[in-house]
Amino acid sequence: GPTPLRRQYVVEAWAFSPGADSTRCEVVVTIPALDVLDFRVVLQRSGPLEFCEGESVTLDPGTGYDRYEWSNGDSTRLLTVRASGTYSCVLFLGGRRGYSDTLQVNVVPRPRPRLVTEGSLPLCPGDTLWIDAGADYAAYSWSNGLAVRRFPATRIGTYSVDVTDAFGCSGRSDSVTVTMFPAASIPVIVRSGDVLETAEAAAWQWRRYGSDIPGATARAHTLIETGIYTVRITDANGCVAISDPFIVNLLGVENAAPLVFELQPHPNPGSGRFTLRLPAGERADMLVTDMLGRTLLRETRDPAADGFHVLDLAGHPAGVYLLSVRLGGHTAHHTLLIR
Numbered sequence: 134g135p136t137p138l139r140r141q142y143v144v145e146a147w148a149f150s151p152g153a154d155s156t157r158c159e160v161v162v163t164i165p166a167l168d169v170l171d172f173r174v175v176l177q178r179s180g181p182l183e184f185c186e187g188e189s190v191t192l193d194p195g196t197g198y199d200r201y202e203w204s205n206g207d208s209t210r211l212l213t214v215r216a217s218g219t220y221s222c223v224l225f226l227g228g229r230r231g232y233s234d235t236l237q238v239n240v241v242p243r244p245r246p247r248l249v250t251e252g253s254l255p256l257c258p259g260d261t262l263w264i265d266a267g268a269d270y271a272a273y274s275w276s277n278g279l280a281v282r283r284f285p286a287t288r289i290g291t292y293s294v295d296v297t298d299a300f301g302c303s304g305r306s307d308s309v310t311v312t313m314f315p316a317a318s319i320p321v322i323v324r325s326g327d328v329l330e331t332a333e334a335a336a337w338q339w340r341r342y343g344s345d346i347p348g349a350t351a352r353a354h355t356l357i358e359t360g361i362y363t364v365r366i367t368d369a370n371g372c373v374a375i376s377d378p379f380i381v382n383l384l385g386v387e388n389a390a391p392l393v394f395e396l397q398p399h400p401n402p403g404s405g406r407f408t409l410r411l412p413a414g415e416r417a418d419m420l421v422t423d424m425l426g427r428t429l430l431r432e433t434r435d436p437a438a439d440g441f442h443v444l445d446l447a448g449h450p451a452g453v454y455l456l457s458v459r460l461g462g463h464t465a466h467h468t469l470l471i472r
Contacts (some may be wrong), residue, residue, distance in 0.1 A: 141161055141162065142161070143159055144159060145157060145159040151288050155454065156404070157355050171294055172231040173233075174222075174233050176192050176221075176236055177193045177195070178191065185302035185315055186241060186302065189215045192212045193211050193212075194233050197208065198261075200225040201222055201223075202225075203220065213274075214238050215241050216238075219235055219237050219238075220235070220237075220332075221233050221234065221236070236266065244269075245305075246249075247267070248293075249264075250262055251263040253354065257313070262309075263283050264283065266306055271297050271298060276294070292309050293307065293309075315370075317368040317370075317372040318332070320364055320376040329356060329379065330352060334366035334367060334368055335368055335371075336350065336367040337351060337352055337364055337365070337367075338353040341358075342424075343425065357384075358375075358384070360425065363377070377453075383464065395458065397410060401468070403471065405445065405448065406444070406446070407443070408441060408443050408444075412460065415461050416460070419434070419444065419458050420457045421444065422455050424452075424453060430446060444456070451471050454470075454471065
């Protein structure tokens with residue numbers, strides 16, 4: 134059989150022929166050693182041994198062998214690796230056996246951020262739901278292109294984010310679906326004597342000159358001072374709406390005589406010039422204030438003038454202003470909207 138050692142043998146041969154003595158000869162035969170020792174190979178690879186989940190590396194011990202036995206049980210020449218682990222190969226060539234080096238493969242999991250919300254759903258119109266993807270990532274890209282960690286959602290929709298970690302692996306989060314309640318109805322203020330009242334709601338807060346009135350949290354509010362009033366209501370869904378301003382210039386009006394004229398500024402909304410139609414032959418005192426009660430314009434119409442008067446507020450910022458007109462012992466109010 135095959136031997137790893139060199140051996141020599143003496144071979145004898147005899148020759149016989151009639152009428153002659155036999156002849157003997159011999160020769161030394163050398164049997165060379167057969168190289169049956171184990172051998173080593175170096176695995177070649179197609180890329181790095183550390184990579185992101187979903188990628189792979191191919192290991193190759195080389196061609197020309199009879200058989201391959203990988204450490205994971207595979208028997209192909211090329212081994213495509215997609216999981217972390219230690220890999221090596223045993224090779225067979227004739228009666229010889231070869232061994233590869235051992236490679237450690239590390240597969241880095243892709244990030245899978247879990248979104249955390251701050252706020253309640255559904256939203257009320259004008260509210261914001263903050264969606265947080267977490268602080269452990271090098272880059273963020275939301276489904277609308279915004280590249281921030283915390284996303285302010287103000288509209289109906291489904292939101293998710295793609296993130297990249299410090300190793301360069303990318304992954305996508307779960308998603309958050311934002312829904313929205315209908316807008317709360319704008320409340321209307323009605324005055325009866327010295328009591329202001331508004332529509333039914335889940336909660337109310339009366340305000341004077343834009344500031345909450347302490348304790349004024351009922352559907353009706355009894356007046357104790359003049360001013361500009363609004364009411365903020367909360368509906369059954371928790372959504373908020375604020376009324377238009379309501380001017381109170383006089384208290385104790387239960388027995389007051391009815392007003393004999395009605396204001397109809399035109400055009401309203403407008404660009405700043407408003408035309409009033411007033412009863413002729415009477416003096417009219419006009420006052421325009423902002424929502425904080427600051428006087429912007431004060432004018433008096435001469436009794437001899439015709440029934441039309443122009444208020445010029447051109448140049449004032451867009452917004453809501455308050456008009457009061459006193460005529461014949463009575464006062465009427467209206468809002469002016471500059472756009």
